[in-house]
Amino acid sequence: MLRQAILRYRHCDRVLFTCTPEAARRCRSVLAARVSAKSLMTLNIQGPGADKLRAEGCSGACSRDTPRVEPAELVEFMKAIPAWHLSADKTVITRTFTAKNFMAAIRFFNKLAEVAEAEGHHPDIHLRNFREVEINLSTHVVGGLTRPDFAMAAKLDMLEVEYSPKWAKEEAERLAAAAGGVGGDGEAMSVEMEASAP
Numbered sequence: 001m002l003r004q005a006i007l008r009y010r011h012c013d014r015v016l017f018t019c020t021p022e023a024a025r026r027c028r029s030v031l032a033a034r035v036s037a038k039s040l041m042t043l044n045i046q047g048p049g050a051d052k053l054r055a056e057g058c059s060g061a062c063s064r065d066t067p068r069v070e071p072a073e074l075v076e077f078m079k080a081i082p083a084w085h086l087s088a089d090k091t092v093i094t095r096t097f098t099a100k101n102f103m104a105a106i107r108f109f110n111k112l113a114e115v116a117e118a119e120g121h122h123p124d125i126h127l128r129n130f131r132e133v134e135i136n137l138s139t140h141v142v143g144g145l146t147r148p149d150f151a152m153a154a155k156l157d158m159l160e161v162e163y164s165p166k167w168a169k170e171e172a173e174r175l176a177a178a179a180g181g182v183g184g185d186g187e188a189m190s191v192e193m194e195a196s197a198p
């Protein structure tokens with residue numbers, strides 16, 4: 001299955017290159033060279049199926065009879081949101097990142113709040129050491145994960161974030177490696193890059 005990791009570095013919305021897994025491994029050094037520590041980057045990461053989850057939305061989701069996601073579905077849904085991690089007890093999904101600074105984190109939280117309020121589905125949000133962001137999603141009324149949690153995660157992954165450039169560079173390399181690993185059997189893999197102006 002074609003696995004797509006889409007890393008967006010905003011720079012005139014230009015795709016710098018797409019590559020095969022083999023080329024991805026070779027081009028990582030090119031990527032590292034292109035991404036100077038000083039450049040301000042936004043990183044939107046979407047896996048296969050993220051669009052479909054996002055289109056579903058969360059409206060009217062949080063009621064006692066909202067079904068929990070089945071284990072087989074969990075595997076598929078997690079592929080759609082590669083920046084998120086599933087808790088050991090499979091009741092929560094979590095995303096963490098380092099923002100550029102305190103106000104960048106607060107600007108992200110304000111964008112998140114608009115989406116959550118509009119959808120009527122609310123993540124737990126944490127900010128530590130003034131710029132380390134943690135977002136947890138679970139459907140409290142059922143005490144576990146439902147489709148709206150994944151829809152919300154896919155929606156939040158579309159929000160532009162002013163990341164710590166160091167953190168974003170490391171995350172981009174981690175994801176390119178992970179995507180390259182999955183596509184390692186020669187499957188075509190598309191990694192879209194748009195470099196961001198400082």
Ligand SMILES: C[C@H](O)[C@H](O)[C@H]1CNC2=NC(N)=NC(=O)C2=N1
Nearest residue numbers: 062120121122123138139140141
């Ligand atoms: C009445 C209101 O829609 C419910 O309390 C919603 C609000 N937002 C929610 N958000 C989350 N994550 N889980 C819920 O169970 C939930 N319930």
